[in-house]
Amino acid sequence: MSDSTAALSTGRAIALALLAWFVPSAGHFALRHPRRAAVFAVVIAVALLTGATLEGNLYRPVAGQPLTALATVGAMGMGAPYFVLRLALAYEGDPTAAGYEYGTAFLLSAGLMNLLLVLDVWDLARRHRT
Amino acid sequence: MSHFGLMVLYAGLLGAFFAVLWRRERRAQVKLFLQIFLGLVGGAVALGWLMYLLPSGPAAPIP
Numbered sequence: 001m002s003d004s005t006a007a008l009s010t011g012r013a014i015a016l017a018l019l020a021w022f023v024p025s026a027g028h029f030a031l032r033h034p035r036r037a038a039v040f041a042v043v044i045a046v047a048l049l050t051g052a053t054l055e056g057n058l059y060r061p062v063a064g065q066p067l068t069a070l071a072t073v074g075a076m077g078m079g080a081p082y083f084v085l086r087l088a089l090a091y092e093g094d095p096t097a098a099g100y101e102y103g104t105a106f107l108l109s110a111g112l113m114n115l116l117l118v119l120d121v122w123d124l125a126r127r128h129r130t
Numbered sequence: 131m132s133h134f135g136l137m138v139l140y141a142g143l144l145g146a147f148f149a150v151l152w153r154r155e156r157r158a159q160v161k162l163f164l165q166i167f168l169g170l171v172g173g174a175v176a177l178g179w180l181m182y183l184l185p186s187g188p189a190a191p192i193p
Contacts, residue, residue: 039150043143050139102136109140113147120151
């Protein structure tokens with residue numbers, strides 16, 4: 001799985017991409033890019049914690065508002081933390097909170113950044129880049 | 131944290147993320163980080179001053 005090895009099989013690349021989605025930065029750890037993985041983990045964790053502290057919106061689909069489905073896909077990009085916040089902690093955000101809009105930006109960005117990491121892990125696993 | 135502080139934090143996070151994602155060499159990473167960070171913060175401050183020159187209009191109603 002290191003840089004010196006050949007491209008991984010499609011199945012293993014898919015498994016790594018799923019791991020990268022579910023646990024932010026785990027894909028880079030698995031591909032033995034620990035420094036980069038550490039930076040990504042810190043960035044996404046800080047974005048998540050800041051967004052949740054500010055009571056930002058953790059998107060969910062709302063009937064009659066199709067863009068919320070798109071935003072939900074973006075927010076769900078953060079993987080397991082989305083479900084922990086939504087299901088285990090019953091997090092919803094507070095539209096009356098002073099930092100609601102900022103918090104929403106942080107939470108959505110955390111999801112979108114992790115989706116980019118999934119693509120990066122896929123490229124690394126398939127040796128499309130080093 | 132103030133709005134400005136949150137904006138700086140956001141710019142710093144995005145700068146660090148994309149610098150590490152898109153660049154491999156340390157020097158190139160630092161350069162891209164500074165470009166993104168200063169672009170976001172400087173752009174927001176510049177836009178804020180440009181808006182300062184525009185008429186403010188009536189005060190927003192207090193809910």
